[in-house]
Amino acid sequence: MPEFKVLIVDDSPFMRKVFSDVIDADAAFEVLATASNGKEAVDLTLKLKPDIITMDLEMPLWNGIEALKRIMALQPTPVIMLSAVTDNGTRDTIRALQYGAIDFIRKPDGAVKLDIRQVGEQLLEKLHIALETVSSGALRMLPAVEEQGEAAAEIIPVVVDSPKPPVEKTKKPDVPAEPLLNKTRIVESFKPPDQPVKTRNAELPRKLDRIPDKPDSSRLKPNHASPGISTSRLPERPLVKDLASQTVKKAASLELKTAMPKKSVRTTVTEAQANRDQSQAIPPTTNPKPTSSFTHLVAIGTSTGGPRALHEVLTGIPADFPAPILVVQHMPPKFTHSLAQRLDNFCSINVREAVDGELIETATAYIAPGGRHMTLRKEVTGTYRIKLSDEVPKGGHKPSVDVMFESLVGHPQLKRHIVLMTGMGSDGAKGMKALQTDGAQTTIAEAEQTCVVYGMPRSAVELGAVSQILPLQGIAPVLVQEVKSRKP
Template sequence: MKKILIIDDSALMRRVMSDIINTDSEMCVTDTAENGVAAVELLKQGKEYELILLDINMPRMDGLSFLKYLNEKEIHIPVLVVSSLASKSTEETIQALELGAYDFAKKPSRTLGNEEDFPKQLLAKAKCAFTIQQAKPVKKKEKKQVADSRPVKNQTDGGKTTKRVQTCEFAVIASSTGGPKALKSVVPKLPKTFSCPLVIVQHMPTGFTASLAKRLDEMSACKVLETEDGMEAEAGKVYVAKGGYQLRMEKDNRGKMVFSVKKEPVRNGLRPCADVFLESLLDAPYQHILCTVLTGMGNDATHGLEQLKEKKEIYVIGQSERTCVVYGMPFALEKAGLSDEILDLEQIADVMFKRMR
């Protein structure tokens, strides 16, 4: 039985979440706390938990301060943030993911009509905690080693490829669970200018991708934007796929390549979905494409890349297992024989830029 701690200043939400979690035979809410201070006291008493459900906005010690406490004390317990869609809350949720929370669930809102979805969402994301690994930075002395000893098409040594580097015309990053924190280790390392557009398809709902784009923009030399329908894809800019919508590339009436951002059906439970976006590149005028697949559950991006590999010159980078929070999406690529390089997270930005000059 997995022991769960719920931290929320609302007695109603503590009760609602407890009732939902306790419907699962593998999980049990053993304690609740009304703020971070009360939760710290429980930890000081020696209480042990396999998962913490954490609210952000609380008196005395808020969720961000509590996450900082866990980091300072090197307490490695998976944390799932349960957040509202208020503008400030979405920005703080992104910060919480940077501080180590592995994912977040949206609190129910009658205005969004998602009360019925909340129990299913909460249980699914809570169970994910028991499959994740605490990804740790690679030590400096390890950085010159091959990131993964399993064979790939173009094995690397410290990010040095074995064949001539081809400059790409378009770049894509696909990511899911653990992605926001991983993106923080990639996008801010890119220079102010580079030779192609870079699109990030991060699995996130409506409202949160704007905050993710804003946060990455603040941290980066290059410009980071959330995609809008009809927006032109420009070289040297980073675009975050809008949450709750499917993203495609299409040619407008001027012959320019622009983003199509539409409320299309979900694909495999995802919107945005990397497969949908990658498939839209099949008829785009880009012949040399770079795709990086970061941490995440499932196999999104694999199907789209299988199709692109048949028609285009595609170079695929997968994040290494030891630096992933969830080694799902990169593993699916490797299993399908699509990975050209497997790299530790710290190496990815440099190798990407070599192909984006």
């Protein structure tokens, strides 16, 4: 069995030694090299091309986030982040997951007493999962979905080998599709409608001229597409608005208004009436407030690669979305809170970590807290509330997608739209099948070519629980169409 080569990146000599000993003790892995800062990590990645990288967050020169951005742009490689359980640590970990890291473990520090042996075991577990997915060809290294909304790192070209001529892409032979249910619709090429760029609380780029080009596709790992699904072209995300040009236009408009002579104080009754009629004829463009009255509900389950996928989907939901969204993302406590806060900064809808007993409203996404199951509870008044529980994990997961999905069974008065996205294992597949049998309107699985790990969606497809297979970029537009087009 070939050894899986690992690059360890940490500014602590003690932690580099500990992780090296733990990894070398496993016959499946070999420590290829160690780095003490982000710049060394990028240089060694380009030179040695490791199979996987363990990356600390806080380091000199370039921190883990900056190094990750450069690696994903120049030499996409699976990265496991080492995160301190602090507010800054959890926030940066969520950023790293959205920039392309496949997973993370909690690093011992002074504030949280974590046993070194326990951390080593967790690291080996994550490495074996990565080894399994890479060996099976199920792991996808995809570009970050968020570069347009934040200042990306300035990519400094590093020449390691002599430049090679570009490899011409050859068209793959058509592969016959696997037999699925007749009702399953596989979308081959989906182009969502144009949508305005969302700016509510958005973290706008500080330097637009430093947003890097897309990573060289020739350096990405092979993309094994699902049979019957075309990967020839996926829709591009909308471009960031040119803020400078907007500023110039506003300034010009202001100067024009200033230069124009003021209107006479005397205004005829006819003019005043016409102006009043015109203002009444055009209602103000304000979004309705969230309400606890709804007939549609969306539920989403995801795991490895989920923060990136949730960003793509939830930012595509408009502020007037007439349904609530329940989300289970496999993640430890505290990290789900940071995930909800970060997503809320980018989304038109409200996004928050769910609270036990709170009233469920439209245009709001509720993320299950790490370490607690989340279910739907109907009140005698006809409204719905969040219910959190501390019951034992199901299938090794807490929160569990299956637990959430199964709580939606037996609510025929709700038009339920169910989504399973990237993740290891099969959590959510049985719950989706039960909802399909119970009359759910929509059951969507993310297509293989956009999943970081095609595990949970594959299980649902194989179980025959899926009515539509969609690439990540197509999920939000379809949800909007399904919810808004169906009669209450």
